[in-house]
Amino acid sequence: MEEVLREYQELNGSHIEFIPNAPTALEFSRIVHISRPVHFAGASTLKWSDTYLVEMMGSTPINVAITPDGFLADALVEGPDGQIYFVEPRTESMTMDSLLHSLHSPTGESGTTAICYLQSQNGNLYTPHRARSEFNSLRGDVPKDVPWATEAFGYSPDAVNLWIGNRQSTTSIHCDPYENIYAVVRGAKHFILFPPTEGYLLQERNYPRAVYTRPHPGAPLELTPIEVDENSNEASMVSWASADPTKPIRGTMPLRVTIRAGETSTCLLVCWWHHVTQSGDGPGGCGIVIAINWWYDMEMRGDKWVWLNALRRVSQRGDWNAPHLSGTDTVV
Amino acid sequence: MEEVLREYQELNGSHIEFIPNAPTALEFSRIVHISRPVHFAGASTLKWSDTYLVEMMGSTPINVAITPDGFLADALVEGPDGQIYFVEPRTESMTMDSLLHSLHSPTGESGTTAICYLQSQNGNLYTPHRARSEFNSLRGDVPKDVPWATEAFGYSPDAVNLWIGNRQSTTSIHCDPYENIYAVVRGAKHFILFPPTEGYLLQERNYPRAVYTRPHPGAPLELTPIEVDENSNEASMVSWASADPTKPIRGTMPLRVTIRAGETSTCLLVCWWHHVTQSGDGPGGCGIVIAINWWYDMEMRGDKWVWLNALRRVSQRGDWNAPHLSGTDTVV
Numbered sequence: 024m025e026e027v028l029r030e031y032q033e034l035n036g037s038h039i040e041f042i043p044n045a046p047t048a049l050e051f052s053r054i055v056h057i058s059r060p061v062h063f064a065g066a067s068t069l070k071w072s073d074t075y076l077v078e079m080m081g082s083t084p085i086n087v088a089i090t091p092d093g094f095l096a097d098a099l100v101e102g103p104d105g106q107i108y109f110v111e112p113r114t115e116s117m118t119m120d121s122l123l124h125s126l127h128s129p130t131g132e133s134g135t136t137a138i139c140y141l142q143s144q145n146g147n148l149y150t151p152h153r154a155r156s157e158f159n160s161l162r163g164d165v166p167k168d169v170p171w172a173t174e175a176f177g178y179s180p181d182a183v184n185l186w187i188g189n190r191q192s193t194t195s196i197h198c199d200p201y202e203n204i205y206a207v208v209r210g211a212k213h214f215i216l217f218p219p220t221e222g223y224l225l226q227e228r229n230y231p232r233a234v235y236t237r238p239h240p241g242a243p244l245e246l247t248p249i250e251v252d253e254n255s256n257e258a259s260m261v262s263w264a265s266a267d268p269t270k271p272i273r274g275t276m277p278l279r280v281t282i283r284a285g286e287t288s289t290c291l292l293v294c295w296w297h298h299v300t301q302s303g304d305g306p307g308g309c310g311i312v313i314a315i316n317w318w319y320d321m322e323m324r325g326d327k328w329v330w331l332n333a334l335r336r337v338s339q340r341g342d343w344n345a346p347h348l349s350g351t352d353t354v355v
Numbered sequence: 356m357e358e359v360l361r362e363y364q365e366l367n368g369s370h371i372e373f374i375p376n377a378p379t380a381l382e383f384s385r386i387v388h389i390s391r392p393v394h395f396a397g398a399s400t401l402k403w404s405d406t407y408l409v410e411m412m413g414s415t416p417i418n419v420a421i422t423p424d425g426f427l428a429d430a431l432v433e434g435p436d437g438q439i440y441f442v443e444p445r446t447e448s449m450t451m452d453s454l455l456h457s458l459h460s461p462t463g464e465s466g467t468t469a470i471c472y473l474q475s476q477n478g479n480l481y482t483p484h485r486a487r488s489e490f491n492s493l494r495g496d497v498p499k500d501v502p503w504a505t506e507a508f509g510y511s512p513d514a515v516n517l518w519i520g521n522r523q524s525t526t527s528i529h530c531d532p533y534e535n536i537y538a539v540v541r542g543a544k545h546f547i548l549f550p551p552t553e554g555y556l557l558q559e560r561n562y563p564r565a566v567y568t569r570p571h572p573g574a575p576l577e578l579t580p581i582e583v584d585e586n587s588n589e590a591s592m593v594s595w596a597s598a599d600p601t602k603p604i605r606g607t608m609p610l611r612v613t614i615r616a617g618e619t620s621t622c623l624l625v626c627w628w629h630h631v632t633q634s635g636d637g638p639g640g641c642g643i644v645i646a647i648n649w650w651y652d653m654e655m656r657g658d659k660w661v662w663l664n665a666l667r668r669v670s671q672r673g674d675w676n677a678p679h680l681s682g683t684d685t686v687v
Binding site for chain 2: 031052053059175218322329330
C-alpha cells in the first residue's frame with residue numbers, strides 16, 4: 024500500500040483544477056476517468072431567498088435531522104458511558120419557516136438546544152420511480168439532472184438532494200460509492216478531501232450504533248444505544264474512520280476546497296473521502312447555507328469498482344480495528 | 356487477489372461488444388474508462404494489393420524481423436543448452452517485394468528457412484518529432500491519427516505502426532502500457548485476451564536474454580545468449596509470462612476475438628494481456644496479413660496507472676519466479 028500511496032501522490036500532487044464554465048460532456052467524461060476534483064465557477068444561477076422558500080413551501084412538513092450542540096450526525100460521539108458510538112441524528116418534522124428560523128437563531132451554541140440540518144440524502148428533490156417529494160414546489164427551479172453529466176454517463180442521476188443548514192453543522196469524514204456533482208446556492212461549503220488511495224490511513228474502526236432520541240416533546244436530546252436483534256439483518260457495528268482530518272494525518276496529502284454560491288464542483292468523485300464544514304451567507308459566516316447535489320451511479324463495468332473495493336478492504340482490515348479507542352487519537 | 360479476480364469476472368463476464376460503426380469521441384471516452392474490448396465493423400476502407408505496395412515502396416529498404424521455423428520473436432524459446440531464453444528476432448533489411456515474396460512462399464515450415472514479420476513497432480508509419488519513416492510513400496493512405504480517439508484523449512498518438520506477416524507468425528502473451536486502436540487491412544488477427552486483473556495467473560518468470568544471429572550471410576539463424584555487461588544499464592533478465600494461453604489457465608476467463616479486414620477494435624486497451632495469431636487473405640489462411648495500430652499514451656493522472664502497476668507488482672513477485680522451468684507448464 025505504501026508504494027500505491029507514494030505513486031499516486033507523485034503522479035497527482037495536490038492540484039485542483041479551476042475552470043471558468045461548465046464542461047462539455049466529453050470534458051466531463053475525462054474528468055470522471057481521472058477522478059480528481061475540478062471546480063466550475065458560474066455554472067449555477069439559482070437564487071433562493073428565505074421569503075421565497077417559505078412562500079413556496081408553505082406548511083408542507085419536511086424531515087430535518089437534529090442533534091444537540093454542534094451538529095454531529097452520522098459521526099463518532101462519546102456517550103455518557105464513556106463508550107464511543109457511531110451516532111445517527113433524530114429526525115423531526117417541521118415547516119420551512121421553522122427550519123429557517125432555527126438556523127438563523129444563535130441557539131444551540133450554548134449546548135441547550137437542538138441544531139437542525141436538512142440533509143435527508145434520500146433524493147429529497149428527485150429520485151427515479153417517485154413522482155412526488157417533500158420539495159415538489161421547489162422542483163421547478165432545480166434541473167432534474169446535470170445535462171453534461173447525464174450525456175457523459177449515458178444515464179440520469181440516481182438522486183438529487185437539497186441541503187439546508189448553517190455553520191453549526193459538520194459532516195464527519197466518510198466516502199460514498201457515487202459520482203457526485205455539488206452546487207452551492209447560498210453560503211459556502213469547505214471540504215477536506217482524501218483520494219481513495221489514502222483511505223487506509225484514516226483509521227477505520229468498528230463502533231456500536233446509537234441514535235439521538237427525545238424522551239418526551241420538549242425534552243433535551245439523549246444519546247441512546249441501538250440494540251440490534253441477533254436475528255436481524257442489521258449490522259450491530261459500523262465501520263467508521265476515526266482520524267481527525269482537521270489535524271495532520273501521517274502519510275496523507277489532503278486537498279482543501281471551498282465551494283461558494285454559484286459554483287459547481289466534482290470534488291466528490293466516487294469513493295473520495297470528505298469532511299465538510301460550512302459558512303452561512305450572513306456576516307461572519309452566520310446565516311444560511313444551501314446546496315444541491317446530483318448523485319450519479321458509478322460505472323460498474325471494468326475494473327474501477329474492483330480497485331476501489333480492494334482499497335476499502337485494506338482499510339477495513341487494518342490492525343487499527345480497536346473499537347474502544349477515542350475517535351480523535353490521530354497519529355501525526 | 357482472488358477476491359479482486361472473482362469480483363472483476365462477476366462484474367464483467369466474458370462479453371465483447373460489437374458496434375456497427377466507429378464510435379463518437381464521447382462513446383470512445385466511456386470505452387477507455389471501462390477498458391473492455393469493443394469491436395467496430397466497417398471503420399476502415401483501406402485496400403492494399405501486393406502490386407500497389409511494391410509499386411509505392413520500390414527499392415526502399417525496410418527492417419524486417421526474422422526467426423527460424425515458427426515465428427517466435429520476443430518469446431520464450433529453449434536454447435540448444437536446454438535453457439529457456441527470452442529471445443529477440445534478428446533484424447534484416449529487404450525490399451517490400453522480397454518481403455511479400457517470402458511471406459507468400461511456403462518455406463520456413465520445413466524448418467530450414469527464416470520466417471519474416473514486419474513488426475518494427477517503433478512508429479514505423481508515424482511518430483511525433485520524426486518527419487520521415489521507412490514507409491513515407493504509404494503515409495498518404497494512412498490517417499496520422501484516429502479522429503474519435505484523438506478527440507477523446509485530447510492528444511495525438513505516440514506511434515502508428517504497420518504490421519505485415521503471414522500465418523506463421525505468433526506473438527507471445529504480453530501486455531503494453533498503451534491504449535491501442537487496432538485495424539486489420541488484409542487477412543485476420545486472432546487474439547486471446549486476459550484483463551489486467553488476471554495477469555498474476557500467467558506465471559511471470561525471469562529469463563536470460565538471447566537474440567537470433569546469422570554467423571555469415573546465408574547461414575541458418577542461431578540462438579545466441581546476450582551477455583550483459585555488469586556496468587551496463589541493460590537488464591540481464593527479462594520478466595515474461597510463461598503460461599501457454601492456448602491451453603486452459605487456472606482461474607482465468609480469457610476472451611477470444613478475431614479482427615478481420617475492414618474491422619477496427621479496441622481489444623488491446625492499456626495493460627490487457629494478449630496472445631496473437633493470424634490468418635492470411637488467401638485460401639486456407641495462406642497469403643498476407645496486414646494491420647495498422649495507433650498507440651495512444653494512457654492517462655497518467657488519477658489512479659489507473661497506480662492500480663495497473665500494483666497488479667504488475669503482484670504478478671512479478673509471485674513465488675512462481677523460477678527461471679529454469681519450461682515455458683509451457685501451464686497449471687490446469
